[in-house]
Amino acid sequence: MSVQPLISAVESASSALELLHATAALARSADAAAAPTLVEVLGFNNPGAAVAAVDGLVAIGSPAVEPLLQLDPRNYGARAWAVRALAGIGDVRGLDLLIEALLTDVGPSVRRAAAKGLGNLQLAALTVGERAAIAQRCLDALVGAVSDGEWVVRYAVVVGLEGLALGCGWSQDHPGHGHICTGLAQLGDPSCEEASVVRLRAALALQRLQPS
Amino acid sequence: MAWPDAAEQHRCYEPSRKDRGIGQDRLTAMGPMTGEPINEQEALARLRQSDDPSMQYYGAWWLGRNRSRHPESVPLLIAALQQRRPRDPGAGIEENAVARNAARALGKLAPAALAAVPELLAALGDPDDGLREAAARALGDLGATEAVAPICARLAGGPAEAGARQDGCPRLVEPCEALLEALGDIGVAEPDVLTVIEPFTRHDWPLIRSAAARALLQLSGEPRWAEPLLALLGDSQLQVRRAALMDLGAAGWRPAVDAISTTLAENSLKLIALRGLIENGSGEPGDDALLAAMDALL
Numbered sequence: 375m376s377v378q379p380l381i382s383a384v385e386s387a388s389s390a391l392e393l394l395h396a397t398a399a400l401a402r403s404a405d406a407a408a409a410p411t412l413v414e415v416l417g418f419n420n421p422g423a424a425v426a427a428v429d430g431l432v433a434i435g436s437p438a439v440e441p442l443l444q445l446d447p448r449n450y451g452a453r454a455w456a457v458r459a460l461a462g463i464g465d466v467r468g469l470d471l472l473i474e475a476l477l478t479d480v481g482p483s484v485r486r487a488a489a490k491g492l493g494n495l496q497l498a499a500l501t502v503g504e505r506a507a508i509a510q511r512c513l514d515a516l517v518g519a520v521s522d523g524e525w526v527v528r529y530a531v532v533v534g535l536e537g538l539a540l541g542c543g544w545s546q547d548h549p550g551h552g553h554i555c556t557g558l559a560q561l562g563d564p565s566c567e568e569a570s571v572v573r574l575r576a577a578l579a580l581q582r583l584q585p586s
Numbered sequence: 587m588a589w590p591d592a593a594e595q596h597r598c599y600e601p602s603r604k605d606r607g608i609g610q611d612r613l614t615a616m617g618p619m620t621g622e623p624i625n626e627q628e629a630l631a632r633l634r635q636s637d638d639p640s641m642q643y644y645g646a647w648w649l650g651r652n653r654s655r656h657p658e659s660v661p662l663l664i665a666a667l668q669q670r671r672p673r674d675p676g677a678g679i680e681e682n683a684v685a686r687n688a689a690r691a692l693g694k695l696a697p698a699a700l701a702a703v704p705e706l707l708a709a710l711g712d713p714d715d716g717l718r719e720a721a722a723r724a725l726g727d728l729g730a731t732e733a734v735a736p737i738c739a740r741l742a743g744g745p746a747e748a749g750a751r752q753d754g755c756p757r758l759v760e761p762c763e764a765l766l767e768a769l770g771d772i773g774v775a776e777p778d779v780l781t782v783i784e785p786f787t788r789h790d791w792p793l794i795r796s797a798a799a800r801a802l803l804q805l806s807g808e809p810r811w812a813e814p815l816l817a818l819l820g821d822s823q824l825q826v827r828r829a830a831l832m833d834l835g836a837a838g839w840r841p842a843v844d845a846i847s848t849t850l851a852e853n854s855l856k857l858i859a860l861r862g863l864i865e866n867g868s869g870e871p872g873d874d875a876l877l878a879a880m881d882a883l884l
Contacts, residue, residue: 529880570865571880
């Protein structure tokens with residue numbers, strides 16, 4: 375089935391509920407041609423439709439990245455949803471936006487998504503040199519956020535650091551691996567980290583990364 | 587000067603506290619009013635002066651938010667708790683705004699704020715139901731067992747009296763939600779306390795039923811009190827679903843993990859609820875399964 379009728383249904387939706395249903399249907403197509411329309415929905419101030427659009431953009435994957443990166447930075451609401459989509463897609467072209475979001479966004483839920491996304495980038499297809507450079511930038515950003523004021527962001531930093539360690543291919547004696555473990559140790563230390571759920575998750579990550 | 591917290595602007599109908607976690611993205615590192623970070627000395631100075639109540643209001647908020655341990659914080663907040671000021675609809679100011687915020691801040695400053703329990707108990711008898719609400723929450727946060735008897739006395743009339751609507755205003759005679767939650771948080775599981783709470787599980791308002799079931803679940807641990815909360819996760823109103831999420835988290839009811847994960851609400855609130863299951867609950871499902879459920883919602 376062509377995706378065009380589904381796109382038209384989103385464009386002609388006349389109520390919030392209609393937009394939600396039309397977006398969900400278009401998202402289910404997971405067709406690359408749907409990406410620009412789904413990106414447009416992110417700016418409509420309809421959270422239900424935006425959640426559906428993010429799911430669709432993540433399912434589309436790489437072809438959705440360019441339209442996401444072209445969003446107007448002044449459209450804050452749409453950018454926040456775009457960070458969630460880029461975090462889910464894991465394409466390295468989203469790196470700059472994810473780093474900026476983690477370190478500067480005012481919304482904890484946006485920083486949270488960015489932190490998880492920085493541990494979720496798909497690095498396997500890159501050259502060894504590219505992979506090392508990108509992993510280092512992810513590491514610096516995540517370590518820079520271990521003192522974020524919101525527990526849920528620090529929790530996501532733990533998950534991001536764990537994902538980065540597992541995805542970047544550093545050996546146990548690589549300095550980067552050591553820095554990840556140092557960051558996790560700080561997030562697991564009661565004298566630095568007040569939220570016990572964050573400490574618990576950090577201990578689990580360390581256990582996975584440093585099997586005894 | 588703008589009044590600090592939009593959520594506190596004058597309104598007869600106040601949102602549940604459970605709703606306040608949302609939309610505060612912008613209130614975190616910087617103050618909600620000034621746009622610039624202030625330090626503890628500045629917060630204390632703002633609370634100490636009395637010419638500008640909005641500065642006091644902000645100072646009190648800052649000290650609570652940042653868990654101040656300064657020796658002057660609790661005495662200054664106790665003094666602020668005594669301030670009475672009529673509501674000023676023109677300026678968007680709620681009744682006794684500084685006193686209410688001082689009570690809220692004291693609730694966050696245990697153990698030093700235990701010294702404020704007598705003043706908070708007095709505020710529990712204030713004519714202003716909004717101040718009674720703030721005092722009840724603070725006493726619950728402080729786990730003040732002295733508050734159980736006076737709170738039970740306030741609720742003793744049941745849904746028909748304490749839980750009746752005030753004339754001309756969609757508020758109840760007593761701040762029932764806060765009083766019920768405080769009883770659950772304080773944790774005195776005596777039969778006569780449970781007897782006072784139980785009738786509120788049949789209140790007309792779902793938020794009150796949710797608070798009552800939460801308190802009974804916290805105090806008795808009986809699974810039957812989780813059932814109304816799980817049912818409210820499927821309520822047609824987002825506000826009710828949010829409240830049930832927070833209540834299951836506060837009670838640490840771990841069997842609710844899947845129901846929480848699939849509730850139609852913001853992931854931010856589901857994460858807070860799941861954190862509650864981990865930190866307040868025990869047993870099955872275990873920590874690793876709960877952490878995996880949290881990871882999936884980031």
